[in-house]
Amino acid sequence: xxxxxxxxxxxxxxxxxxxxxxxxxxxxxxxxxxxxxxxxxxxxxxxxxxxxxxxxxxxxxxxxxxxxxxxxxxxxxxxxxxxxxxxxxxxxxxxxxxxxxxxxxxxxxxxxxxxxxxxxxxxxxxxxxxxxxxxxxxxxxxxxxxxxxxxxxxxxxxxxxxxxxxxxxxxxxxxxxxxxxxxxxxxxxxxxxxxxxxxxxxxxxxxxxxxxxxxxxxxxxxxxxxxxxxxxxxxxxxxxxxxxxxxxxxxxxxxxxxxxxxxxxxxxxxx
Numbered sequence: 001x002x003x004x005x006x007x008x009x010x011x012x013x014x015x016x017x018x019x020x021x022x023x024x025x026x027x028x029x030x031x032x033x034x035x036x037x038x039x040x041x042x043x044x045x046x047x048x049x050x051x052x053x054x055x056x057x058x059x060x061x062x063x064x065x066x067x068x069x070x071x072x073x074x075x076x077x078x079x080x081x082x083x084x085x086x087x088x089x090x091x092x093x094x095x096x097x098x099x100x101x102x103x104x105x106x107x108x109x110x111x112x113x114x115x116x117x118x119x120x121x122x123x124x125x126x127x128x129x130x131x132x133x134x135x136x137x138x139x140x141x142x143x144x145x146x147x148x149x150x151x152x153x154x155x156x157x158x159x160x161x162x163x164x165x166x167x168x169x170x171x172x173x174x175x176x177x178x179x180x181x182x183x184x185x186x187x188x189x190x191x192x193x194x195x196x197x198x199x200x201x202x203x204x205x206x207x208x209x210x211x212x213x214x215x216x217x218x219x220x221x222x223x224x225x226x227x228x229x230x231x232x233x234x235x236x237x238x239x240x241x242x243x244x245x246x247x248x249x250x251x252x253x254x255x256x257x258x259x260x261x262x263x264x265x266x267x268x269x270x271x
Contacts, residue, residue, distance in 0.1 A: 092179025164195025
């Protein structure tokens with residue numbers, strides 16, 4: 001398996017998602033102040049920032065969870081307007097939130113198709129609305145095998161899984177239905193070293209499957225291990241986009257906190 005240092009998005013890769021001049025105000029508070037963002041095909045883009053930097057507001061605008069007051073979001077070069085997360089999902093953007101949004105008492109297969117249940121063919125599905133549990137189980141096994149998620153049975157309840165395995169179910173669900181982008185909000189938070197590494201490996205497989213990933217994380221070692229580029233948010237704007245293979249973690253944190261201006265970085269550090 002290639003790691004992020006071996007496989008990264010070339011600078012000429014097409015832009016999958018862009019944000020231009022996003023503004024979001026909450027009363028007197030300006031959460032986004034002309035924020036820009038670019039995600040290229042085949043990359044893992046990490047988004048980092050101090051509390052209040054605007055990274056959460058940026059991700060909410062990209063995932064349809066909030067509507068910006070000004071600015072434009074583009075998908076494959078075409079402007080889009082997301083009024084809700086459902087709009088973003090219809091456009092092929094899937095988001096894995098920190099609270100996972102899994103149903104613990106339901107099986108893994110049922111969770112993978114939660115909200116997208118398959119109906120039986122014919123009258124049983126159209127009229128009686130009967131679920132096609134056999135097909136959902138078969139597709140769940142195929143999708144988990146494709147991502148090499150080592151869970152023995154798709155019929156076990158999610159509440160029987162470890163924290164890392166639950167996170168893998170949520171990530172696999174997003175990867176199964178995403179057509180454009182997968183957004184992950186703190187996917188390794190509260191996980192141990194072994195389980196955190198398991199989730200990181202799964203994120204690589206999602207990227208290698210052809211889906212660009214936006215990763216929001218406070219875990220700087222994880223960011224530097226897996227990201228192809230790092231978007232640094234500060235004061236509601238994009239402070240810089242840096243190459244984790246060319247910049248030190250300390251300089252990245254310095255730009256993030258305002259101790260160093262992006263203009264002070266060597267050109268090779270920028271991405």
